[in-house]
Amino acid sequence: MTxxxxxxxxxKSYKNQPVLKxxxxxxxxxxxxxLLGKNGAGKSTLLKSLLNISDIDSGEISIFGEQYNQLSxxxxxxxxxxPQENDEISWLSVKDLINFRKQFYxxxxxxxxxxLIGRWEIDLTKKIAELSPGQVQRVLIILAxxxxxxxxxxxxxxxxxxxxxxxxxxxxxxxLVSDENITVIFSTHITSDLERIxxxxxxxxxxxxxxxxxxxxxxxxxxxxxxxxxxxxxxxIPHLLRGKTFSKGQHGIVSQxxxxxxxxxxxQAIEVTVTPMGLEDIFLELxx
Amino acid sequence: xxxxxxxPSSGIPIYKQLYSQIxxxxxxxxxxxxxxxxSVRQVANDLDVNPMTVSKAYGLLxxxxxxxxLRGKGMVVTARDNEVLQQEKLTMLDEMxxxxxxxxxxxxxxxxxxxxLINDNIANEQDETVGKE
Amino acid sequence: MANILLHGWWVKVxxxxxxxxxxxxxxxxxxxxxxxxxxxxxAFSNFLLYLMVAMRLPLLTHxxxxxxxxxxxxxxxxxxxxxxxxxxxxxxxxxxxxxTWLAFISISILSTLIFVAMIYQPIYQIFIWLLILMPLxxxxxxxxxxxxxxxxxxxxxxxxxIWFSYALLNKLVNxxxxxxxxxxxxxxxxxxxxxxxxxxxxxPFSDRTKxxxxxxxxxxxxxxxxxxxxxxxxxxxxxxxxxxxxxxxANSFGVNAYVVWSVGISxxxxxxxxxxxxxxxxxxPMVTLIPAMIIGTGSITLFQIIQCKKSYLARLTILPxxxxxxxxxxxxxxxxxxxxxxxxxFIALLLAVTARVFGHINLTIYINLILILLVYCFVTxxxxxxxxxxxxxxxxxxxWLMLIGFIxxxxxxxxxxxxxxxxLIFDGVFQTLLVTSLLLITFSSYQYLQxxxxx
Numbered sequence: 001m002t003x004x005x006x007x008x009x010x011x012k013s014y015k016n017q018p019v020l021k022x023x024x025x026x027x028x029x030x031x032x033x034x035l036l037g038k039n040g041a042g043k044s045t046l047l048k049s050l051l052n053i054s055d056i057d058s059g060e061i062s063i064f065g066e067q068y069n070q071l072s073x074x075x076x077x078x079x080x081x082x083p084q085e086n087d088e089i090s091w092l093s094v095k096d097l098i099n100f101r102k103q104f105y106x107x108x109x110x111x112x113x114x115x116l117i118g119r120w121e122i123d124l125t126k127k128i129a130e131l132s133p134g135q136v137q138r139v140l141i142i143l144a145x146x147x148x149x150x151x152x153x154x155x156x157x158x159x160x161x162x163x164x165x166x167x168x169x170x171x172x173x174x175x176l177v178s179d180e181n182i183t184v185i186f187s188t189h190i191t192s193d194l195e196r197i198x199x200x201x202x203x204x205x206x207x208x209x210x211x212x213x214x215x216x217x218x219x220x221x222x223x224x225x226x227x228x229x230x231x232x233x234x235x236x237i238p239h240l241l242r243g244k245t246f247s248k249g250q251h252g253i254v255s256q257x258x259x260x261x262x263x264x265x266x267x268q269a270i271e272v273t274v275t276p277m278g279l280e281d282i283f284l285e286l287x288x
Numbered sequence: 289x290x291x292x293x294x295x296p297s298s299g300i301p302i303y304k305q306l307y308s309q310i311x312x313x314x315x316x317x318x319x320x321x322x323x324x325x326x327s328v329r330q331v332a333n334d335l336d337v338n339p340m341t342v343s344k345a346y347g348l349l350x351x352x353x354x355x356x357x358l359r360g361k362g363m364v365v366t367a368r369d370n371e372v373l374q375q376e377k378l379t380m381l382d383e384m385x386x387x388x389x390x391x392x393x394x395x396x397x398x399x400x401x402x403x404x405l406i407n408d409n410i411a412n413e414q415d416e417t418v419g420k421e
Numbered sequence: 422m423a424n425i426l427l428h429g430w431w432v433k434v435x436x437x438x439x440x441x442x443x444x445x446x447x448x449x450x451x452x453x454x455x456x457x458x459x460x461x462x463x464a465f466s467n468f469l470l471y472l473m474v475a476m477r478l479p480l481l482t483h484x485x486x487x488x489x490x491x492x493x494x495x496x497x498x499x500x501x502x503x504x505x506x507x508x509x510x511x512x513x514x515x516x517x518x519x520x521t522w523l524a525f526i527s528i529s530i531l532s533t534l535i536f537v538a539m540i541y542q543p544i545y546q547i548f549i550w551l552l553i554l555m556p557l558x559x560x561x562x563x564x565x566x567x568x569x570x571x572x573x574x575x576x577x578x579x580x581x582x583i584w585f586s587y588a589l590l591n592k593l594v595n596x597x598x599x600x601x602x603x604x605x606x607x608x609x610x611x612x613x614x615x616x617x618x619x620x621x622x623x624x625p626f627s628d629r630t631k632x633x634x635x636x637x638x639x640x641x642x643x644x645x646x647x648x649x650x651x652x653x654x655x656x657x658x659x660x661x662x663x664x665x666x667x668x669x670x671a672n673s674f675g676v677n678a679y680v681v682w683s684v685g686i687s688x689x690x691x692x693x694x695x696x697x698x699x700x701x702x703x704x705x706p707m708v709t710l711i712p713a714m715i716i717g718t719g720s721i722t723l724f725q726i727i728q729c730k731k732s733y734l735a736r737l738t739i740l741p742x743x744x745x746x747x748x749x750x751x752x753x754x755x756x757x758x759x760x761x762x763x764x765x766x767f768i769a770l771l772l773a774v775t776a777r778v779f780g781h782i783n784l785t786i787y788i789n790l791i792l793i794l795l796v797y798c799f800v801t802x803x804x805x806x807x808x809x810x811x812x813x814x815x816x817x818x819x820x821w822l823m824l825i826g827f828i829x830x831x832x833x834x835x836x837x838x839x840x841x842x843x844x845l846i847f848d849g850v851f852q853t854l855l856v857t858s859l860l861l862i863t864f865s866s867y868q869y870l871q872x873x874x875x876x
Contacts, residue, residue: 032338053485073491081489089425089480100422104490170336178329178339195296197338216301216344223299271390276299 001028002065004151004183005050010059012042012049019045021207023059027185027200032177034194034215035187036283037204043187044084046204047155051081063151077105080149082140084156090129094122094139098146105147116142120168133160141169145176152176154186158193166190170197191279201279205287211255215279221257222282224275226250227265235270237261241285253277253285291326294335302337306345314354314365315377321367325355422500425481426474431821439466440511447515456517463515464525467508468532474504475536479603482596494594501590505533523576530586540606541599554707601628637671644669660743660752661759667737668756670726674719679767682715686771693778701779708775712768712794713831719764720798721823723757724805728816731809750870757802765798789845790834792855797830799858803865810872 003026010023019042027033037043048054050061052069061068064075071079088097094117102108117124120138128136137160144152152173158166174197176182188194194201194215201218203211211218227235227250235250237243238261243252257274265272277285294305313319328346332339346363349355353372355363392402427433443462446455487493509526516522538545605628626634644666651658658666669675693704727734734753743749769791776782782790801823808815845851 032340048485052488076489076491079489081486083485087485089484091428092425096424100425101486101490103422103496104492167336171333174332174336174338178332192297195302196336199338199340216303216341219299219301220304278297278299280297281299 001030003027004029004031004064005185006060006062007050008060010046010049010061011057012045012054012059013057014045018207020049020056023204023208025202025209025212027183029181029183031200032173032184032198033186033200033202034198035185035202035204036189036191036194036279037187038287041204042207043204044155047081047153047185047187051079051153077107077147078150080144080147080152082137082144082152082154082157084159086128086136086140088128088136088140091127093125093127094131095124097128097139098124098143101143102146107148108146109148112148113142113146116145116172120165134162134165137161138165138169141172145172150181150183152182152184152186154184154188156187156189158188158190166193173197191283195279203283203286211286218282219276219279222253222255222277222285223257224277225252225254225257226273226275227252228271228273233270235265242288255286292331292335294337296337302341303344303348306331306342307348310345310349311352311354311380314349315373315380319365321365323365324361325363325365327362422481422496423504426477426500426504428477429473431818431825432469432473435825436466436470439463439469443515444511459515460521460525463512464528467512467529468536470504470508471529471533472536474501475533475540476606478537478593479540479607482594483600483603483607487597497594498590501594505529520572520576523579524572527575527579527582530582534586534589537593541596541603543602633671636677640671640673640675640677641669643676660748661755663742664734664737664749664752664756665760667734668723668727668730672718672722673726674715674722674764678718682711682767682771686711686774690774690778693775698780701781704779705781708779708781709831709835711771711775713827715764715768715771716827720761720801721820723760724801724808724819724823725816727805727809728814728819747870750872754806754866754869757806761798761802765794768794785844786837789837792845792851793830793834796854796858797826799862800826803858803861806865806869810869 005025005027007023007025010020010025011018012020023046035043035046045054049056050063050068052071063071064078066072066075092100098113116138120135120142122131122135122138122142128139131139137157141154141157144154158169161169170193173184177184177197184197186194186198198215201211201213201215202209205211213221222241225237227237229235229249237250237252237254238258239254239256241253241255243250245251262272292306292309294302294309296302298305310319310325319325325346326334328339328342331337331342335342346355350357350363353366353368356366358364389399389402392399439462443459443466446459446462450459481487481497509529512522512525516525535545535548539548626637629637647658647662648666689704689707693701737743738749743752772782772787772790776787804819804822808819846855
């Protein structure tokens with residue numbers, strides 16, 4: 001699997017406050033990576049730094065094997081980006097904006113644009129300033145998808161969309177993901193969206209990617225354990241994130257489910273109940 | 289047509305949920321032998337999930353022998369020995385019984401009491417069947 | 422991309438009109454008496470075009486997507502070169518000889534460089550001031566400017582200038598610096614003319630320059646004092662005062678502005694009195710600018726401020742304070758008239774004082790000027806009132822009309838100054854104009870009052 005995005009030692013400070021500290025991240029082709037993080041953790045900063053929209057203090061970033069700040073035109077044409085905030089010229093009409101962007105790309109799917117404009121009922125003659133935030137987001141998504149990119153980067157793409165809009169957006173991404181060459185990175189707060197479409201989850205906390213793993217493996221490993229034992233029996237739970245002892249046993253949350261230890265417990269006839277957690281709870285536990 | 293139900297926010301990974309459901313459906317005969325399952329794309333589209341997840345579930349089912357991949361047709365239910373099927377059904381029930389017994393133990397009810405309860409239930413059911421006839 | 426850089430019908434039409442006029446003059450003139458006029462017209466039209474494009478440039482260079490769009494810099498470079506090339510076509514028809522033409526290209530390129538530099542780094546605005554002030558030191562140092570020699574030099578320098586500007590162009594299309602300042606410019610350019618001010622209001626206080634912060638603070642503290650004085654003495658502020666306070670903005674022409682202008686003009690006059698009389702005509706351009714800037718900052722700005730506060734003022738009208746039948750409308754009109762009357766009287770005063778010191782206009786011209794400004798004032802208040810009570814947003818055309826009207830007024834005034842016109846008040850055409858404008862303002866005010874009565 002080729003590594004599409006390779007980040008090593010990315011450091012960025014904003015007004016003398018460190019935001020990203022020696023961050024490392026490798027994303028392979030075909031991955032759909034959900035980027036989770038608390039408010040202000042630096043998700044947007046990370047994505048903007050990747051694309052050279054924000055300057056960085058130090059670090060090496062390569063996209064499609066090229067230096068991130070010297071991307072060839074060909075590589076740029078393979079990237080689609082939907083920013084969190086809209087800084088498009090507000091007096092342009094939707095039609096003008098689409099035509100403007102189209103000039104830059106050799107590959108541009110008019111069918112896709114027409115299909116989405118129709119499905120999402122966007123008035124082409126309206127100016128950007130006259131659209132609702134949800135519609136603006138949709139237009140930005142269309143602009144990112146039209147050149148049929150291979151790397152899609154979304155910064156909170158569904159923030160302004162209502163549930164129906166979010167579902168529609170997810171469907172679009174899923175349709176693209178069926179083609180295995182597409183790599184997607186998206187940052188979001190909405191864990192249920194991530195659970196549907198991501199195959200990998202990255203957690204940004206305290207300036208670093210503190211957790212990066214396959215989503216299914218995450219759900220199978222970051223679990224709640226209840227060990228039914230007597231208080232006197234001090235059972236050490238491996239990979240414990242947070243634990244509590246009470247009279248009839250121990251309760252803990254682990255970041256990794258050690259099968260060997262489970263087998264051991266079984267041998268010792270100590271009962272262990274495993275309760276899996278949804279991604280939202282997992283995220284809260286990992287960043288507590 | 290939506291025949292699978294998944295809950296994305298559950299702690300159980302989606303592929304596992306799908307796997308369990310299809311496993312049950314095959315064992316119970318909901319899917320008959322040689323019946324073709326909907327394509328990965330179709331399922332992913334219906335459920336709004338990543339096709340890779342569906343692929344994973346199907347792959348696992350293929351590994352365990354429930355499904356076979358046929359060229360041009362997709363995934364079909366494997367025809368298997370009745371004995372093997374029976375064994376697998378029993379294995380499934382065995383898991384459920386283990387859980388039941390664990391629960392009972394928590395509640396402080398002995399295994400014998402549980403067995404008695406089961407026998408009572410069986411007896412009741414037989415009575416009902418006789419009553420109907 | 423061109424339609425972003427050249428967006429806006431008003432300017433395009435205006436520039437094209439000037440080109441047509443220039444070409445028409447060229448083909449109807451039989452001698453070179455009007456050569457200078459021709460040169461001025463074509464220079465003005467082209468500079469306007471370059472300024473417009475320069476102001477729109479940051480929208481493209483500093484947008485996030487500029488980094489991600491493939492071949493962005495090349496395309497931008499191409500478009501800029503094409504626009505520049507096309508703008509030179511009319512000059513081919515209009516300018517008399519090769520030397521003038523080449524010199525014109527040099528001047529165009531240099532001025533474009535200055536415009537762009539000014540936009541991206543405000544420090545370069547000093548060039549404009551230097552240009553205005555240049556004649557005085559030149560005369561003092563006895564450097565004479567020979568037009569022929571200047572043009573020839575510029576024509577010869579053209580290759581160097583082209584090479585230099587091409588290098589800068591390459592740097593420009595990749596330039597992303599001075600984000601803070603440029604994003605303010607972008608915010609202004611990202612809206613239509615009717616709203617250029619509103620955006621400045623939304624710039625967070627901490628992002629403004631220290632001077633801007635102090636200015637805004639002192640402006641508003643005057644009104645704060647007013648309010649607390651009233652509440653202390655439990656004496657009610659008049660309706661007009663209330664509306665005045667509601668319509669204040671950091672960009673309002675308030676007490677600060679009056680003070681600064683008075684001090685500035687006084688200093689200028691002192692300078693004028695000290696310097697030998699023969700140098701007085703060097704101050705003429707600066708002095709002519711005065712009414713322009715005051716009207717710009719006091720009249721057009723007022724319009725934009727109130728245009729943006731429409732919904733806020735609408736909320737005020739339903740307050741119990743204004744429940745009396747059209748008391749709001751009356752107080753509002755009182756505020757607008759009072760405000761503009763003060764402004765124009767101030768301009769008249771400044772004009773009188775500078776005329777006395779610099780002697781660039783005599784009494785006849787002065788009275789004519791005042792009369793013209795009066796007509797302009799009436800007409801502009803009328804259209805402002807019309808726009809303010811309209812449901813649709815007419816901000817854009819009104820601002821353009823005010824600007825164009827004002828430019829015409831200035832052109833007419835300068836022409837008048839040099840051609841020695843008699844007192845306009847005795848002229849039939851002007852009398853009609855004056856009466857019409859009076860009627861217009863009366864009608865507009867009446868309509869405004871009616872509008873509120875109906876509600």
